[in-house]
Amino acid sequence: MPSCISCSKRTAPGEKTVKFQCPSCGNVSILRCERCRLFGRAYTCPGCGFKGP
Template sequence: MKDVPEKCISCGVTLLGIGGVRFPCPSCGVIIARCNRCKKQSNIYTCRSCGFTGP
Protein backbone atom coordinates (compact mmCIF):
# COMPACT_ATOMS: atom_id res chain seq x y z
CA MET A 1 0.00 0.00 0.00
CA LYS A 2 1.27 3.46 -0.89
CA ASP A 3 1.78 6.16 1.71
CA VAL A 4 -1.28 8.34 2.24
CA PRO A 5 -0.47 12.06 2.04
CA GLU A 6 -1.12 14.04 5.18
CA LYS A 7 -1.07 17.49 3.51
CA CYS A 8 -3.42 19.10 1.02
CA ILE A 9 -1.97 18.84 -2.49
CA SER A 10 -3.32 22.33 -3.36
CA CYS A 11 -2.36 24.48 -0.35
CA GLY A 12 -0.14 22.28 1.83
CA VAL A 13 -2.24 22.49 5.00
CA THR A 14 -2.02 19.42 7.26
CA LEU A 15 -5.18 17.33 7.06
CA LEU A 16 -6.58 16.79 10.52
CA GLY A 17 -10.10 15.94 11.63
CA ILE A 18 -13.22 16.15 9.50
CA GLY A 19 -13.50 17.75 6.08
CA GLY A 20 -10.42 16.62 4.22
CA VAL A 21 -10.67 14.04 1.46
CA ARG A 22 -8.34 11.41 0.04
CA PHE A 23 -8.99 9.86 -3.37
CA PRO A 24 -7.08 8.10 -6.16
CA CYS A 25 -5.77 10.20 -9.04
CA PRO A 26 -8.16 9.70 -11.99
CA SER A 27 -5.15 9.11 -14.25
CA CYS A 28 -2.65 6.99 -12.32
CA GLY A 29 -4.32 5.94 -9.04
CA VAL A 30 -1.84 7.59 -6.64
CA ILE A 31 -3.67 8.84 -3.52
CA ILE A 32 -4.36 12.60 -3.54
CA ALA A 33 -5.34 14.53 -0.40
CA ARG A 34 -7.29 17.79 -0.36
CA CYS A 35 -8.49 19.99 2.49
CA ASN A 36 -12.12 20.99 2.83
CA ARG A 37 -11.42 24.62 1.86
CA CYS A 38 -9.63 23.79 -1.41
CA LYS A 39 -12.28 21.20 -2.24
CA LYS A 40 -15.12 23.72 -1.71
CA GLN A 41 -13.31 26.44 -3.68
CA SER A 42 -12.46 24.00 -6.51
CA ASN A 43 -8.78 24.98 -6.29
CA ILE A 44 -6.60 23.34 -8.93
CA TYR A 45 -4.37 20.42 -8.00
CA THR A 46 -1.66 18.58 -9.93
CA CYS A 47 -0.78 14.95 -9.29
CA ARG A 48 2.90 14.75 -8.36
CA SER A 49 3.19 11.34 -9.95
CA CYS A 50 1.71 11.79 -13.44
CA GLY A 51 0.99 15.52 -13.79
CA PHE A 52 -2.81 15.16 -14.06
CA THR A 53 -4.50 18.48 -13.24
CA GLY A 54 -7.98 18.77 -11.82
CA PRO A 55 -10.23 21.21 -9.97
Protein backbone atom coordinates in the same frame (compact mmCIF):
# COMPACT_ATOMS: atom_id res chain seq x y z
CA MET B 1 0.18 14.40 9.59
CA PRO B 2 -1.00 14.39 5.97
CA SER B 3 -1.34 17.65 4.06
CA CYS B 4 -3.62 19.00 1.33
CA ILE B 5 -2.12 18.63 -2.14
CA SER B 6 -3.55 22.03 -3.23
CA CYS B 7 -2.56 24.34 -0.36
CA SER B 8 -0.04 22.18 1.57
CA LYS B 9 -1.95 22.81 4.82
CA ARG B 10 -1.49 20.01 7.34
CA THR B 11 -4.79 18.32 8.16
CA ALA B 12 -5.75 17.22 11.66
CA PRO B 13 -7.58 13.98 12.43
CA GLY B 14 -11.32 14.56 12.21
CA GLU B 15 -10.96 17.53 9.84
CA LYS B 16 -13.14 17.33 6.74
CA THR B 17 -10.93 16.07 3.93
CA VAL B 18 -11.29 13.81 0.94
CA LYS B 19 -8.77 11.21 -0.15
CA PHE B 20 -8.92 9.52 -3.55
CA GLN B 21 -6.68 7.92 -6.16
CA CYS B 22 -5.54 10.07 -9.08
CA PRO B 23 -8.27 9.84 -11.74
CA SER B 24 -5.64 9.55 -14.48
CA CYS B 25 -2.95 7.14 -13.26
CA GLY B 26 -4.57 5.65 -10.14
CA ASN B 27 -1.16 5.25 -8.50
CA VAL B 28 -1.13 8.31 -6.21
CA SER B 29 -3.44 9.11 -3.28
CA ILE B 30 -4.71 12.70 -3.50
CA LEU B 31 -5.75 14.40 -0.25
CA ARG B 32 -7.66 17.68 -0.35
CA CYS B 33 -8.96 19.88 2.48
CA GLU B 34 -12.54 21.08 2.67
CA ARG B 35 -11.59 24.67 1.80
CA CYS B 36 -9.74 23.77 -1.42
CA ARG B 37 -12.61 21.51 -2.50
CA LEU B 38 -15.14 24.26 -1.76
CA PHE B 39 -13.24 26.87 -3.81
CA GLY B 40 -12.26 24.44 -6.59
CA ARG B 41 -8.54 25.05 -6.21
CA ALA B 42 -6.36 23.20 -8.68
CA TYR B 43 -4.12 20.26 -7.85
CA THR B 44 -1.47 18.40 -9.80
CA CYS B 45 -0.74 14.70 -9.43
CA PRO B 46 2.95 14.30 -8.53
CA GLY B 47 3.01 10.94 -10.31
CA CYS B 48 1.65 11.70 -13.78
CA GLY B 49 1.14 15.49 -13.88
CA PHE B 50 -2.67 15.28 -14.19
CA LYS B 51 -4.26 18.63 -13.28
CA GLY B 52 -7.68 18.91 -11.79
CA PRO B 53 -10.16 19.80 -9.62
